[in-house]
Amino acid sequence: MKKETLQAVADILGNGYKCYVNTTTEEVQTAENVSLEDQQSDNYKEYVPLEGPVIFGFMQDYVKSVEDFEKQSELLGAISFDNPFKSFKTAVYSTGLADDWIAYRIARIMEVI
Numbered sequence: 323m324k325k326e327t328l329q330a331v332a333d334i335l336g337n338g339y340k341c342y343v344n345t346t347t348e349e350v351q352t353a354e355n356v357s358l359e360d361q362q363s364d365n366y367k368e369y370v371p372l373e374g375p376v377i378f379g380f381m382q383d384y385v386k387s388v389e390d391f392e393k394q395s396e397l398l399g400a401i402s403f404d405n406p407f408k409s410f411k412t413a414v415y416s417t418g419l420a421d422d423w424i425a426y427r428i429a430r431i432m433e434v435i
Contacts, residue, residue, distance in 0.1 A: 324348055332431035335371050336424070342366040369435060374407075380430045381410050384423055393417040 327343060330350040334341040340353040345365055353361070360366050381401055388394040400406065400413035414423045 328432045328435065329428060331369050331435060332428040335369055335431055335435070336427045338371050340368065340370050342368055372431065372434065376434070377427075378406065380427055381406070383430075384426050387426070388419065393419060 323343070327348040327350060331341055331343060334350065334352060341350055342353060342356045342361060343350050343366065345367055356366060361368065378401070381397075385394060385397045385401065388397060396413050396417055397410065397419075400409035403409065414420050
């Protein structure tokens with residue numbers, strides 16, 4: 323599979339959505355854009371979002387990689403208490419690290435799909 327296809331799949335999965343890849347054209351589509359008949363055919367390969375503990379592990383690894391101590395501390399606090407996914411998302415945007423986190427998350431998802 324082409325790197326661009328894997329990146330598109332990882333981006334969709336990273337946002338928590340299921341997607342399908344056309345096995346002939348490598349076109350990537352969210353589940354809502356693929357008919358049920360096509361979803362069940364051999365013409366499409368299904369990809370489902372990763373389990374919460376896997377993504378949480380990515381978040382922990384990302385926090386360890388942040389070099390700015392203040393930003394790292396804020397992210398660590400976000401994943402240490404209630405609602406870690408929501409808190410982490412909020413913290414990643416408030417610290418200005420959203421683009422870096424999204425790129426990191428896509429790369430990690432690509433490694434496991």
